[in-house]
Each structure stands twice: as structure tokens, then as C-alpha cells.
Amino acid sequence: MSVLNTLKRLLYPVTLLTLVALLSIGLSILAIYKGFALESPAIIYPIVAVPTTLFILCLYTIDRFLVNRIKYCQLMLAELVLLMGGYLWYGYSSSSTDIHIETDEDYIFVLYDATENSMDNFSRKRLFGKEWLVTGNIVHLNPSLISRNDIRILPPENWMGIYEENGKYFYQGGSISYSYKLRSRQANEYKRTQQTYIDSLLTLVLR
Incomplete structure (x- = not known):
């Protein structure tokens, strides 16, 4: 009976944070399982999920303190505003x-030599993100985008390893900034990472 009373105090009355906390605990358990059962990159799941769950549980502790001290509708409204604000902040x-x-x-x-506004090629992804699907291995971007840290170049999913080189290629009296990505684990990988080879490829691409 004491266990049931404890659960009742922890869960009742049910608020938005009750549902969020339970969902967060479930997702953390799943993240921990994936982090240790799958390949090494999946370890990021528990690294992100567990601290987030602990933060939500701290908020839930405050929720349990306030639930019997202020009106239920006021608490629900405050939590709704909090959750919406958190969602927008995380999305941004x-x-x-x-x-x-x-x-x-x-x-x-990826060649930063385009004269047109490259952002016109992107479509909206979710609330704040953008995406562009490119069929081919040459991408032309406006030079103004080279300093944007939020732009991600995502190669095909079957690329298990990637070699990357960033630099400038001197062309027709000027220079073009570029990013070169090579699918690694190739038989001639070392040769294809040399600057002379990269320059020869750029000469063919810009011909």
C-alpha cells in the first residue's frame, strides 16, 4: 500500500510535466540500450538523453512542489508556455x-563560386531548418556562405569513412574556396589526398 501511495504522490494529479517526465525516462532507457548495443557513434544518444532527462526530472520536482500550492489550471498554463518555449528554443x-x-x-x-543566391535552392525542413537534395558530386555555393557554421554537407549514407580537405584553388587570376570530400578506405586513397591530385580534379571540374 505504501508503494501505491508513493506512486500516487509522484504522479497525481497528472500534469504536462508528468507526461514529459515519463516519456523522457522511456527515451533515456532506449538511448542507453542503443548506445551500448550499437556501433560506437550511437554512444551520443545516452550522452544527450540522460542529462536532458535529469534536467526534466529537476523541473518535475518543482512541479510536485507547486501542484498543491497553486491552482491546477495556472500550473498547466505555465507548463504549456514552458514546454512551447523549450520546444522552440531546441528547434532553433x-x-x-x-x-x-x-x-x-x-x-x-563544394565550390564557393556561384554568383546567384544559393539559399534559393533550399526548402524548409521542420520549423527552422533548411535542406537541399543534390544529385551529383559537384555543388556550387555563393562565397558568402563559406563562413556559415550551420551548413552541413551530407554525403551518401553508404560512405563509411570520409577524408576532407578545405582550401583555395587559384583560377583565372582569382581564387575559389572549396571543400573536397573523398570516400575513404579506397585502394588509392593516399594518392587521392595529395594536393596535386586535388588540383588536377579541380582543373577538370572547372574546365
Whole structure:
């Protein structure tokens, strides 16, 4: 009976944070399982999920303190505003501008030489993000975008490893900034990471 009374005190009356806390605990358990059961990159799941759940549980502790001290409707309204604000903040802070590459080639060039507004090629993704699907291994972007840290170049999903080189290529009296991505684990990978080889590819691409 004491266990039931404890659960009742912890869960009743049910608020929005009650549902969020329970969902967060479930997702954390799933994240921990994936983090240790799958390949090493999946370890990021529990690293992100567990601290987030602990933060939500701290908020839930405050919720349990307030639930019998202020009106229920006021608490629900405050939590609704809090959750909406948290959702918008997370969506904005985690948003990105993604360029998805689909190609059968094993290298990608992103050339910052376009004269038009490259952002016109992107479509909206969720609330704040943008994405652009490119079929081919050459992407032309406006030079003004080179300093944007939110732009992600996403190669084909079957690329298990990536070599990346950023630099400038001197061309027709000027220079073009570029990003070179090579699908690694190739037989001639070392040769294809040398600057002379990269320059020769750029000469063919810009011909």
C-alpha cells in the first residue's frame, strides 16, 4: 500500500510535466540500450538523453512542489508556455542547413563560386531548418556562405569513412574556396589526398 501511495504522490494529479517526465525516462532507457548495443557513434544518444532527462526530472520536482500550492489550471498554463518555449528554443538551437548529396562518384567538391543566391535552392525542413537534395558530386555555393557554421554537407549514407580537405584553388587570376570530400578506405586513397591530385580534379571540374 505504501508503494501505491508513493506512486500516487509522484504522479497525481497528472500534469504536462508528468507526461514529459515519463516519456523522457522511456527515451533515456532506449538511448542507453542503443548506445551500448550499437556501433560506437550511437554512444551520443545516452550522452544527450540522460542529462536532458535529469534536467526534466529537476523541473518535475518543482512541479510536485507547486501542484498543491497553486491552482491546477495556472500550473498547466505555465507548463504549456514552458514546454512551447523549450520546444522552440531546441528547434532553433539544433536547426541546420543540410545539403544531401546523392552520387555514385566517390568524391565530392563544394565550390564557393556561384554568383546567384544559393539559399534559393533550399526548402524548409521542420520549423527552422533548411535542406537541399543534390544529385551529383559537384555543388556550387555563393562565397558568402563559406563562413556559415550551420551548413552541413551530407554525403551518401553508404560512405563509411570520409577524408576532407578545405582550401583555395587559384583560377583565372582569382581564387575559389572549396571543400573536397573523398570516400575513404579506397585502394588509392593516399594518392587521392595529395594536393596535386586535388588540383588536377579541380582543373577538370572547372574546365
